[in-house]
Amino acid sequence: MTLDATTIQSAALVLIAAATAGAAATAAHRFNRSRSCRPWTPWLRHRCGQPPAADAHPYDRLLRGVRIFQQHTAPLIRPELARLAKEGQAPSQLFITCADSRMVTSMITNSGPGDLFTVRNVGNLVEDDSVGAAVEYAVEVLKVRSITVCGHSGCGAMKALLAGDHQPAGEPTPLGRWLRNGQASLTRMHRRPAQFGTRQADELEKLCLSNVAQQLESLAAHPAVRSRMAEGGLRLMGMYFDLATAQAYLLDQATGTFRPVCEDEREKSEAAA
Ligand SMILES: [Zn+2]
Numbered sequence: 001m002t003l004d005a006t007t008i009q010s011a012a013l014v015l016i017a018a019a020t021a022g023a024a025a026t027a028a029h030r031f032n033r034s035r036s037c038r039p040w041t042p043w044l045r046h047r048c049g050q051p052p053a054a055d056a057h058p059y060d061r062l063l064r065g066v067r068i069f070q071q072h073t074a075p076l077i078r079p080e081l082a083r084l085a086k087e088g089q090a091p092s093q094l095f096i097t098c099a100d101s102r103m104v105t106s107m108i109t110n111s112g113p114g115d116l117f118t119v120r121n122v123g124n125l126v127e128d129d130s131v132g133a134a135v136e137y138a139v140e141v142l143k144v145r146s147i148t149v150c151g152h153s154g155c156g157a158m159k160a161l162l163a164g165d166h167q168p169a170g171e172p173t174p175l176g177r178w179l180r181n182g183q184a185s186l187t188r189m190h191r192r193p194a195q196f197g198t199r200q201a202d203e204l205e206k207l208c209l210s211n212v213a214q215q216l217e218s219l220a221a222h223p224a225v226r227s228r229m230a231e232g233g234l235r236l237m238g239m240y241f242d243l244a245t246a247q248a249y250l251l252d253q254a255t256g257t258f259r260p261v262c263e264d265e266r267e268k269s270e271a272a273a
Contacts, residue, residue, distance in 0.1 A: 123157025
């Protein structure tokens with residue numbers, strides 16, 4: 001079973017707000033009675049609630065998740081979504097990341113509805129008109145103030161690039177043609193690979209990190225981005241998410257290395273202990 005991170009988290013926030021207003025006692029009782037999960041627990045090995053039958057089609061699992069949303073989350077998040085529907089979206093950030101199912105953007109950025117204008121594709125590549133159109137819209141219409149490119153560990157697109165799948169012997173498939181957009185990242189990785197600031201990166205990690213740096217460079221050449229950056233109204237950020245350790249890294253553009261987020265805070269708490 002999967003529940004959308006945004007709706008679960010926002011449901012919790014809405015619940016808290018309603019409790020403050022004194023109107024949530026009934027809703028909270030209903031919520032707690034019908035659902036003992038706290039945010040994220042439905043994702044812990046997907047063990048929350050009644051598991052679907054072993055022979056259930058994946059679509060049944062999806063539909064079951066939608067039903068659970070309608071029953072439990074929608075009543076809580078509806079006021080906030082109604083506000084957004086009325087006022088329209090005004091996100092301050094464009095977030096570009098991979099289509100990988102393990103990357104849950106709202107979870108790793110602690111964001112909710114209306115926060116992130118998001119583009120996802122295989123390998124978080126920006127060398128494409130569809131991404132260029134989204135960037136143009138985000139920068140010129142939505143007036144976002146930052147663009148983040150986020151790569152991740154174990155990226156299948158980067159593995160395929162390393163394996164040369166973008167240069168097949170025969171006629172390339174759509175995936176092969178798409179992966180050609182990553183050639184510049186592969187070249188960059190061989191010539192001047194991006195690194196972690198705190199540990200050694202293996203070959204795949206070097207490509208994942210270099211790909212983020214390369215996509216930022218490409219973004220900076222986009223006319224709309226270049227113009228807004230010249231005015232000082234737009235910032236580009238590079239991020240990498242290590243799935244196994246649930247650790248985000250940010251590109252330090254001064255040193256060109258990726259450093260773990262909260263590293264300073266962790267060092268301070270360890271020093272104080
Ligand atoms: Zn990926």
